[in-house]
Amino acid sequence: MSGPEVDALAGRPMRADARRNRQRVFDAARALFATPDSDPSMEQIARAAGVGVGTMYRNWPSRSALVEAIYRDDLAGLTARAAQHRGEHEPWEALVRWLRDYLSHARAKRGMLTELGAAFDARPELLTESRRQVLEATAIVLAPAQRAGVVRADLTAADLVQLVRGIVLSAIVPPDRYALLLDVVLDGIRA
Amino acid sequence: MSGPEVDALAGRPMRADARRNRQRVFDAARALFATPDSDPSMEQIARAAGVGVGTMYRNWPSRSALVEAIYRDDLAGLTARAAQHRGEHEPWEALVRWLRDYLSHARAKRGMLTELGAAFDARPELLTESRRQVLEATAIVLAPAQRAGVVRADLTAADLVQLVRGIVLSAIVPPDRYALLLDVVLDGIRA
DNA sequence: TTGCTAACCGGAATACTATTCCGTATCGTA
DNA sequence: TACGATACGGAATAGTATTCCGGTTAGCAA
Numbered sequence: 001m002s003g004p005e006v007d008a009l010a011g012r013p014m015r016a017d018a019r020r021n022r023q024r025v026f027d028a029a030r031a032l033f034a035t036p037d038s039d040p041s042m043e044q045i046a047r048a049a050g051v052g053v054g055t056m057y058r059n060w061p062s063r064s065a066l067v068e069a070i071y072r073d074d075l076a077g078l079t080a081r082a083a084q085h086r087g088e089h090e091p092w093e094a095l096v097r098w099l100r101d102y103l104s105h106a107r108a109k110r111g112m113l114t115e116l117g118a119a120f121d122a123r124p125e126l127l128t129e130s131r132r133q134v135l136e137a138t139a140i141v142l143a144p145a146q147r148a149g150v151v152r153a154d155l156t157a158a159d160l161v162q163l164v165r166g167i168v169l170s171a172i173v174p175p176d177r178y179a180l181l182l183d184v185v186l187d188g189i190r191a
Numbered sequence: 192m193s194g195p196e197v198d199a200l201a202g203r204p205m206r207a208d209a210r211r212n213r214q215r216v217f218d219a220a221r222a223l224f225a226t227p228d229s230d231p232s233m234e235q236i237a238r239a240a241g242v243g244v245g246t247m248y249r250n251w252p253s254r255s256a257l258v259e260a261i262y263r264d265d266l267a268g269l270t271a272r273a274a275q276h277r278g279e280h281e282p283w284e285a286l287v288r289w290l291r292d293y294l295s296h297a298r299a300k301r302g303m304l305t306e307l308g309a310a311f312d313a314r315p316e317l318l319t320e321s322r323r324q325v326l327e328a329t330a331i332v333l334a335p336a337q338r339a340g341v342v343r344a345d346l347t348a349a350d351l352v353q354l355v356r357g358i359v360l361s362a363i364v365p366p367d368r369y370a371l372l373l374d375v376v377l378d379g380i381r382a
Numbered sequence: 383t384t385g386c387t388a389a390c391c392g393g394a395a396t397a398c399t400a401t402t403c404c405g406t407a408t409c410g411t412a
Numbered sequence: 413t414a415c416g417a418t419a420c421g422g423a424a425t426a427g428t429a430t431t432c433c434g435g436t437t438a439g440c441a442a
Contacts, residue, residue, distance in 0.1 A: 015389060015438055041428060043393095052392035053430080063429065117305050162357065206409055209419060232399060243421035244401080254400065 022059050024049040030070050033112050064119040068126060071109070071116060075130055078105045082137035091145040096186060098141045099164055102134070103182055106168040134161055152191045160189065213250050215240040221261050224303050255310040259317060262300070262307060266321055269296045273328035282336040287377060289332045290355055293325070294373055297359040325352055343382045351380065 014022070028049035032040040042063060046053045060066040081101050085094040109116065120127045138157040145151040167181045205213070219240035223231040233254060237244045251257040272292050276285040300307065311318045329348040336342040358372045 012389095017438065018390060021391085042430080043428080046392090054392060054432080055390080057430065058390075061430090114305065114308055117308070166353070166357070203418095206418060208409070212420085233401080234399080237421095245403085245421060246419075248401065249419075252401090 021051050021055050025051055025056050025059060029066055033070060033115065034108065064122045067112065067115045068119040068123065071119065075133060078102065079133050079137035082140045086141050086144060091148040092150045095141045095145045095151065098138070099182060103164055103168065103178060106165055107178065110168060149191055151189050155189055212242050212246050216242055216247050216250060220257055224258070224261060224306065225299065255313045258303065258306045259310040259314065262310065265296070266324060269293065270324050270328035273331045277332050277335060282339040283341045286332045286336045286342065289329070290373060294355055294359060294369060297356060298369065301359060340382055342380050346380055
């Protein structure tokens with residue numbers, strides 16, 4: 001989540017009810033945006049959160065700011081898993097798990113692509129930055145796999161991400177083929 | 192251009208003023224949509240065409256129908272060039288020219304991606320069909336190049352299109368690198 | 383506990399768009 | 413020239429994001 005949690009000027013902490021409402025809106029919005037083809041209006045989100053629209057706008061100045069906040073949060077959750085996998089599994093297995101995570105994340109986000117597009121338009125650096133985060137997370141699991149000699153050494157994190165993202169972005173691929181295509185990529189990158 | 196040019200039931204030709212207005216709207220809309228970040232409203236388009244909004248809706252039932260008509264027209268113009276290049280140039284040169292055409296077309300269309308997204312949502316077959324057209328056009332210049340032995344034989348039209356589209360879609364690539372990246376691809380596909 | 387006020391709240395009002403509707407104007411024909 | 417059929421313009425409708433403000437409440441001091 002992002003946005004003001006303390007008053008910008010006084011540094012005073014938010015009032016308890018305000019913090020509660022803020023969280024409610026965030027949770028409701030995340031749930032609604034996650035539903036495919038839901039395209040929720042600001043009023044729908046507010047109603048689902050049990051709050052007036054004014055309350056939403058006090059926390060996020062626009063619809064795309066709210067979308068961005070949710071996206072950032074999801075992305076942070078995703079990238080954190082790379083380090084987690086590396087700590088818990090062998091290099092190859094960690095890499096595979098991370099790529100599966102990334103794939104399902106990208107697939108889920110495809111639904112809110114229109115929404116995200118507006119957010120990216122509003123703040124182009126969001127695109128650059130989120131790409132950087134994904135590359136960093138990928139490097140965390142890719143490097144050990146390469147050091148262990150199980151993945152070809154001439155592959156960069158950017159290459160790998162491009163390969164996997166391609167699976168999702170080409171909108172002709174039926175979802176039940178994702179796993180197969182990922183296997184193809186995995187076979188291809190093996191040392 | 193697409194849409195009714197004759198009355199659907201009677202087969203009667205359109206009235207002269209109607210045909211003129213239809214063309215004006217189409218031209219004005221194409222010009223406005225081509226301007227980056229213009230996101231023109233229906234009223235802006237109508238005003239630019241010197242016409243009322245009602246006149247637009249008589250020709251295209253919705254905004255996304257108009258976007259689709261323009262896209263189809265642009266695409267037809269693009270794919271026609273493949274055959275033209277094949278007729279006028281050596282196989283390799285024809286292929287290179289076609290890929291440059293495709294690249295600049297894809298770049299131009301990136302601006303109206305949001306608009307197009309709505310059109311694709313409304314009619315999913317538009318996506319399938321336009322992809323098919325691009326593949327067919329690519330095959331027209333690819334096959335001769337392969338027969339002439341100047342392009343590796345194991346490359347499909349789909350592979351090639353995917354490679355080139357990737358250059359444009361990854362929004363981090365600064366436009367002045369497009370030509371370089373295309374050169375890389377061209378080197379890569381040489382037999 | 384009570385009283386006070388800054389911080390918050392809800393939702394009506396505003397602003398901007400796509401789309402529909404219909405009275406009016408024009409074209410094409412006899 | 414006259415008369416439908418056809419097409420026109422743009423006001424009205426509908427739906428959504430965003431703003432605004434009178435009323436409410438949390439949190440603190442006495």
